[in-house]
Amino acid sequence: MEQTQIQQNRHSLAHLLAAAILKIWPDALPTLGPAIDTGFYYDFDFKTPISDKDFEKIENKMREIAKKWKGFEKKEISIDEARKLFAGNPYKLELIEEINKKKESITLYTSGTGDTESTDLCRGGHTDDMARTVLAMGWKLERVAGAYWRGDEKNKMLTRVYGLAFESKEKLEEYIKLREEAEKRDHKKIGKEMGLFTVSDLVGKGLPMYLPKGNIIRTELEKMIRYEKEKLGYSFVTIPHIARKELYIRSGHMGKYDAMMPTMTDENGDEFVMKAMNCPHHFEIYNAEQHTYKDLPLRLAENTTVYRNEKSGELSGLLRVKNLTQDDTHHFIRQDQIQSEIKMIIGLMQKVYSMFGFNDYKVKISIRDPKNKEKYFGSDEVWEKAEGILIDEVKKWGVKYSVEEGEAAFYGPKIDIGVKDSIGRDWQLTTIQLDFNQPENFEMDYIGDDGKKHRVVVLHVAIFGSFERFMGIIIEHYAGNFPVWLAPVQVKVIPVRTSHNEYAKKVYETLRANDIRAEFDDDDENLGKKVHATKNDRTPYWIVLGDKEVEANTVTLESRDSGQLGQMTVNELVAKLTTEIKDRK
RNA sequence: GCCAUUGUAGCUUAGCGGUAAAGCACGUCAUUGGUAAUGACGAGACCAUGGGUUCGAUCCCCAUCAAUGGCUCCA
Numbered sequence A: 001m002e003q004t005q006i007q008q009n010r011h012s013l014a015h016l017l018a019a020a021i022l023k024i025w026p027d028a029l030p031t032l033g034p035a036i037d038t039g040f041y042y043d044f045d046f047k048t049p050i051s052d053k054d055f056e057k058i059e060n061k062m063r064e065i066a067k068k069w070k071g072f073e074k075k076e077i078s079i080d081e082a083r084k085l086f087a088g089n090p091y092k093l094e095l096i097e098e099i100n101k102k103k104e105s106i107t108l109y110t111s112g113t114g115d116t117e118s119t120d121l122c123r124g125g126h127t128d129d130m131a132r133t134v135l136a137m138g139w140k141l142e143r144v145a146g147a148y149w150r151g152d153e154k155n156k157m158l159t160r161v162y163g164l165a166f167e168s169k170e171k172l173e174e175y176i177k178l179r180e181e182a183e184k185r186d187h188k189k190i191g192k193e194m195g196l197f198t199v200s201d202l203v204g205k206g207l208p209m210y211l212p213k214g215n216i217i218r219t220e221l222e223k224m225i226r227y228e229k230e231k232l233g234y235s236f237v238t239i240p241h242i243a244r245k246e247l248y249i250r251s252g253h254m255g256k257y258d259a260m261m262p263t264m265t266d267e268n269g270d271e272f273v274m275k276a277m278n279c280p281h282h283f284e285i286y287n288a289e290q291h292t293y294k295d296l297p298l299r300l301a302e303n304t305t306v307y308r309n310e311k312s313g314e315l316s317g318l319l320r321v322k323n324l325t326q327d328d329t330h331h332f333i334r335q336d337q338i339q340s341e342i343k344m345i346i347g348l349m350q351k352v353y354s355m356f357g358f359n360d361y362k363v364k365i366s367i368r369d370p371k372n373k374e375k376y377f378g379s380d381e382v383w384e385k386a387e388g389i390l391i392d393e394v395k396k397w398g399v400k401y402s403v404e405e406g407e408a409a410f411y412g413p414k415i416d417i418g419v420k421d422s423i424g425r426d427w428q429l430t431t432i433q434l435d436f437n438q439p440e441n442f443e444m445d446y447i448g449d450d451g452k453k454h455r456v457v458v459l460h461v462a463i464f465g466s467f468e469r470f471m472g473i474i475i476e477h478y479a480g481n482f483p484v485w486l487a488p489v490q491v492k493v494i495p496v497r498t499s500h501n502e503y504a505k506k507v508y509e510t511l512r513a514n515d516i517r518a519e520f521d522d523d524d525e526n527l528g529k530k531v532h533a534t535k536n537d538r539t540p541y542w543i544v545l546g547d548k549e550v551e552a553n554t555v556t557l558e559s560r561d562s563g564q565l566g567q568m569t570v571n572e573l574v575a576k577l578t579t580e581i582k583d584r585k
Numbered sequence B: 001g002c003c004a005u006u007g008u009a010g011c012u013u014a015g016c017g018g019u020a021a022a023g024c025a026c027g028u029c030a031u032u033g034g035u036a037a038u039g040a041c042g043a044g045a046c047c048a049u050g051g052g053u054u055c056g057a058u059c060c061c062c063a064u065c066a067a068u069g070g071c072u073c074c075a
Helices: A005-024 A053-068 A078-087 A090-100 A130-136 A169-184 A186-194 A212-231 A244-250 A281-285 A335-354 A380-397 A469-477 A498-513 A526-538 A549-554 A572-581
Strands: A039-045 A071-076 A106-110 A139-148 A158-165 A243-246 A263-265 A273-274 A300-306 A323-333 A361-367 A402-406 A412-419 A426-435 A444-445 A453-455 A458-465 A491-495 A518-520 A539-543 A555-559 A562-569
Touching: A005 A039, A005 A053, A005 A130, A005 A158, A039 A139, A053 A130, A053 A139, A071 A078, A078 A090, A078 A106, A090 A106, A139 A169, A186 A469, A212 A300, A212 A323, A212 A335, A212 A458, A212 A469, A243 A244, A244 A273, A244 A281, A273 A402, A281 A300, A281 A323, A281 A458, A300 A426, A323 A335, A323 A469, A335 A380, A335 A412, A335 A426, A335 A458, A361 A380, A380 A402, A380 A412, A380 A426, A412 A458, A426 A469, A458 A469, A491 A526, A498 A518, A498 A539, A498 A572, A526 A539, A539 A549, A549 A555, A549 A562, A555 A572, A562 A572
Parallel strands: A361 A402, A491 A518, A491 A539
Antiparallel strands: A039 A158, A071 A106, A139 A158, A243 A273, A263 A273, A300 A323, A323 A458, A361 A412, A412 A426, A426 A458, A444 A453, A539 A555, A555 A562
């Protein structure tokens, strides 16, 4: 395998880590230790638990060993030798048997010092000078974590020791800085500081609740997406949050996601489940009326909450939750409308994302596994055409994309779209999913121009994905400095002295009457303190009102992003803010 | 779910085997102050919950709950 220098160095450090650990804990069983994007890790089966308090000891041991480390001596051994050598380590034995099955040769690498601790089963790819590598690189042990053997939760939990490793100490610092920056932007921290959302033990984990200020942001997002969709001819509907179990038996979800959907039984013995997806309800809305080819595309949209039983350890703030509100749409279209519909959706998405400054896209198109066509639902012809259209439309869009064979769901191909945020992190947002299967399950038809019934094609689309996740992402993207249209408080009204309260109140009321989210800071504090507090709470604008302003019947405007903006009349301020809000700048 | 770490006033944190301290925020009074924080006083915590060890626990042990980071980037 082709490996870069840095990967080789990282991997070598993993060997060094293993050697150090075995010196200190001779009964630990080493398993795997690859290089990763930010350094390396090594998984061990420890007899005694270790923690990050042991890091200093381990790092020192690593440096000590590195000095004596002669290089990586390669030795090819037979399967029997290997079995004998690793007789006490079932993990290595499992690997050896696998290598043997693949008919590859088994290679050992040693430090050249003859130490057994520094001998490891390895495919190769190392630094030739461990001592220099250890000195030159920026590295440190990062944390211990649990990891299942081979990532399978049915297997034994091993102890993983993570290390950071970069080309130089400066690069390591840079990475640590970036991570600190990300921590400062943590949506859970900012959410608390700004009073956006809360999680209560009594309500339950993974079930965030929006506080008044957070709810303003969420409502603005909902209003915006609804407005944009309605302009394109989407029809909004409302569905209940539970349904009879039979609905999900029909859709095929029941049987596959039972753990997600616990049932409740009413007095007649009917079983109901909480919805974990909206499609079946929307399908029944489609079927409530007869449709003709002239009605299509029909786009049913709804901002509605689904409930999913995520693994409790995976819940986190707004990003992984049990209740997620999707900006869900189901497009009911004819086969000949796939192209125009995809094009429209991509256009909508671009328009929406550009409001947030998300312009760096990463697109993944998931298609069938061409070697396993029988696994998929629907005819060859329809699949090929659909996949071709998805790829074509993304090409026309002109963004980076990849085509993933075998990643499609059995019922249809899909497009996943991710964006880069303001500090360069990738977030997967929109999914556009073609579905040839559900129209069969629900017998969803339209009358064609030939007067006969035809099956529709369904597209599942959510632009934001979920409002919870999207909010979490934009909190971090903006670091809480929301643009005016989203800011919970758009302008704060600050009188210089309490004697200016009357004038300030009048200004405040005028702003509110003009649909501007103003807040009146009538605290009996000195001006310096009030302005200081306002600067810290991420309010985009504030106005100061004192003798000068009362006399001239003006306000003095200052902005979070561009400083002092001078005096203007209240009407001028209203006009300025209204325009910015309307333009969603 | 599993592994590691963590859990002290609204927030951020200090502390110790003998029932807790500070800053911010909050309240009252005085100050009427023009852009990095006016002063004084005050209220506020059974130190996550439940057990145990101990003469005695917030501090030690166990369990539970919650938070944070990990859990197929592969010899």
